[in-house]
Amino acid sequence: MxxxxxxxxxxxxxxxxxxxxxxxxxxxxxxxxxxxxxxxxxxxxxxxxxxxxxxxxxxxxxxxxxxxxxxxxxxxxxxxxxxxxxxxxxxxxxxxxxxxxxxxxxxxxxxxxxxxxxxxxxxxxxxxxxxxxxxxxxxxxxxxxxxxxxxxxxxxxxxxxxxxxxxxxxxxxxxxxxxxxxxxxxxxxxxMGLKVIPRRINEGPEFYPATDEIDIPPVVLGHNTDAACSDWTPTPEGYDTEEVDFQHKHAYRLIYKVRNHKDLITRYESYFVDDNPDLILVAYGSPSRVVISAVKQAREKGLKVGALRLISLWPFPDEIFKVPAKYLSVELNYDGQLVREVQRAMPKGSEVHFFGKCGELPTVAELEEMMQALLAGKEIKARNWEWEAW
Amino acid sequence: MAKRTEVLVSGFGGQGVVRIGQTLSTAAVYQGLNTTMLVSHGTETRGGYVRTQVVMASESIDSPVVENPDYFIALSKAAYNRFISLVKEGTVIYDPAYVEPDESLPIKQVPLAARDTAVKELGRELYANAVVLGAMARMMAGLVDKENILKAMLERIPRFHEENKRAFELGYALMPKE
The missing domain is CATH 3.40.50.970 (Thiamin diphosphate (ThDP)-binding fold, Pyr/PP domains)
Structure with missing residues (x-):
């Protein structure tokens, strides 16, 4: 190492x-x-x-x-x-x-x-x-x-x-x-728990089955295969087609090979979410590190807060939003993007809030201020762009 | 076990602010610690500031943001003015060639004549960041070994090793042990 x-x-x-x-x-x-x-x-x-x-x-x-x-x-x-x-x-x-x-x-x-x-x-x-x-x-x-x-x-x-x-x-x-x-x-x-698969070669005759199957070798041109692999909708054998029936089957495959194997993709970390916290912070990428620091420190001060750190973003992990609570999405933008999915995925009885920073990380001190205010159920005074009730 | 230690280095472009941060972070790796280092600067600004935020700890590091620096190395007036309010319990190390400290603040502020020492003893301001690193090796004794900082410096600064080593030792001698 x-x-x-x-x-x-x-x-x-x-x-x-x-x-x-x-x-x-x-x-x-x-x-x-x-x-x-x-x-x-x-x-x-x-x-x-x-x-x-x-x-x-x-x-x-x-x-x-x-x-x-x-x-x-x-x-x-x-x-x-x-x-x-x-x-x-x-x-x-x-x-x-x-x-x-x-x-x-x-x-x-x-x-x-x-x-x-x-x-x-x-x-x-x-x-x-x-x-x-x-x-x-x-x-x-x-x-x-x-x-x-x-x-x-x-x-x-x-x-x-x-x-x-x-x-x-x-x-x-x-x-x-x-x-x-x-x-x-x-x-x-x-x-380190890392897996590597060598490139395999699909030798046909079926390249695009109308199923949600994964682990099908990809097309590699020149291996006695006739798959065109063009940018048109393919038949299962890989020929271009104008038949809408094939379009249905191919669209099903592209969507459901992912949706039906979401468990192989979804990854996240949770912090202090097992005791029904009043407030759960949600973040991904670098701001999530400040969120984790802030939540750990807040717990030491007795605040009943938790955090969800998303590692896989899409397909969106709706199923990890289990606890009815106040949710605070912390993001590096002012328009609020992740917050829209949190709002959609959160269980009944929840409410959603947004804290965005633009071009720089939030600080632990800023997040603590947000958490204190939200837990107190206070009317948050908008600080220019920095805070927006969602 | 080393508790979380935060170092903020700031000055203007060309002073070696990033090299100082990289060297301290690299030394932390040699010391077996976890470390993060963020660099911020504007390519379009002159006379503005360059900043590196270094965190080191035995445990894994969550936030890489320096909010309560244990050491703030201020190498320009602009940097000092911009970040001095972050220092609550930490130590400010400033170069008096550039910074006139606010003596009214209830914090520990230590002058380090890095530029003048480099110019007087080695003839070039270029070595001032090595003077700073030597001083930090003294300040941070007990957390990061002097040998590791020196080794990291020679790795991160590929040229003029003899001069940089001398500047490092001069800086080390200038600084009282913490």
């Missing part, structure tokens, strides 16, 4: 290498630039390929090409590049092409500020392309170490579910420095 101080970007790079990624195509952008930089150095060392694309749309197309050629592939960007993935993302989702996409969120909209964190693509990671009739798998690390392990897991899920898996990180996770343990042998990888 190698113990070091490094960034989330370095951790994601090493996770990808260990997971078997052998092609990276990307267009560098802060705060994900070092993933491209590190990949350009690391991939040639393991017989892989680094491609500097002319833009993000091309980058994801190259990843699709690499995956259809039998390689595990990854691309990485931030919000301004993630929007350009929209076109190829639909192809990867529709034709069930495994690959991994990293979005290191920075504050937006548009180019925003390069060196400030944001959480603006929560819904965009659910709907990263047009057309509907699909589910996405989205994972959100909150530390450098977890950025490493989630990258390995993203490749694992991509192969099993045969689809793009999105890692929704943020600037503080990717550009932040932290102590990091990297396994150096297969035994150490296994001891």
């Amino acid at each position: 190698r113990r070091t101080l490094d960034t989330g970007n370095a951790a994601i790079t090493e996770g990808a290498i260990i997971a078997g990624c052998r092609l990276f195509a990307g267009y560098p952008i802060t705060p994900a630039t070092e993933i491209a930089e590190n990949m350009s150095r690391r991939l040639p060392q393991v017989g892989g390929y680094y491609v500097q694309a002319e833009d993000e749309m091309t980058a994801l197309h190259i990843c699709i090409g690499g995956s259809l050629g039998g390689l595990k592939t990854m691309t990485a960007t931030s919000g301004p590049g993630f929007i350009l993935y929209a076109d190829p993302m639909g192809w990867a989702l529709g034709s069930e092409i495994p690959l991994v996409v990293v979005n290191a969120q920075r504050v937006g909209p548009v180019s925003g500020i390069t060196g400030a964190p944001g959480q603006g693509e929560f819904y965009m990671s659910r709907y990263p392309t047009q057309g509907g009739n699909y589910e996405t798998i989205v994972l959100a690390p909150n530390s450098v170490q977890e950025a490493f392990s989630i990258t390995v897991e993203a490749f694992y899920l991509a192969e099993r579910f045969r689809m793009p898996v999105i890692i929704l990180a943020d600037q503080l996770v990717t550009d932040g420095w932290e102590s990091l343990s990297i396994p150096e042998t297969p035994e150490e990888v296994e001891a």
Whole structure:
């Protein structure tokens, strides 16, 4: 085991290498630039390929090409590049092409500020392309170490579910420095609970069964297969079709292969939720770390509060919102995104509140003030943009 | 067991603020501690501030935000003015070449003539951050070993090792032991 101080970007790079990624195509952008930089150095060392694309749309197309050629592939960007993935993302989702996409969120909209964190693509990671009739798998690390392990897991899920898996990180996770343990042998990888599946090859004749099955090998072109793997709706044999009956079956497959195996995807952490707390804070990514600190300190002071930290964001883990309580969604945006899902998922008798920060983390002191006020049932005085009853 | 220790380093671009943070964090790894380090700066600002927030602890670290610094290393007036209110029980280490401390505050404030020492003894201001690291090795004795900070510094600063080592020892000698 190698113990070091490094960034989330370095951790994601090493996770990808260990997971078997052998092609990276990307267009560098802060705060994900070092993933491209590190990949350009690391991939040639393991017989892989680094491609500097002319833009993000091309980058994801190259990843699709690499995956259809039998390689595990990854691309990485931030919000301004993630929007350009929209076109190829639909192809990867529709034709069930495994690959991994990293979005290191920075504050937006548009180019925003390069060196400030944001959480603006929560819904965009659910709907990263047009057309509907699909589910996405989205994972959100909150530390450098977890950025490493989630990258390995993203490749694992991509192969099993045969689809793009999105890692929704943020600037503080990717550009932040932290102590990091990297396994150096297969035994150490296994001891960390990480699983790696080699790329398999589907030899047909059926490539897109009208079922919710997972663990079906993906199409690799050139292996005596006739699957077109185009961006049109396929027949089970992989031919393009205009028959709406096939459209029904394919849409069912894209949606329910994820929904019906949600238990393989859903991951979260809960803190102090077993004694029916009065207030539960909900967060993902880097603000969740401040939330956990704040809730631990509040418990020491006798406040009956808990926390839910989401690790998988989509499919949304409705089932973990069991306790009727006041819920406070803490996010790195002012518009409130996660809070809408919390409002939808929370049980009857609950109420929902929102605390957003824009471009910087909240502090423990700020969160304590929010918790005290909410527990006291006080009318919260709006502090400009910082507080909004939901 | 080392309790959570927070270090805030701030100054302007070019002073080695990030290197100081990286070195202390790397030394914490050598010490077997957990550590986080956040860097904030504006690429467009001049005369503004660069800030690194370092946390180290035996246990896993939840919030990486420095809200109650045990050590605040202030290397510019702007940095001092911006962050001094965070210091409640911690120690301020300031460079008098840039910072005129507010003596009315009921906190411990220690001058460290990093710039002048680097210029006078080594001829270049460039080594001032190594002076700071030497001083911190003295301040943080008992939490992080001097050898680990020195080793981390030589790893994080790849050039002029002899000069940086001298600056480090000068800083170490300047600082009274905590």
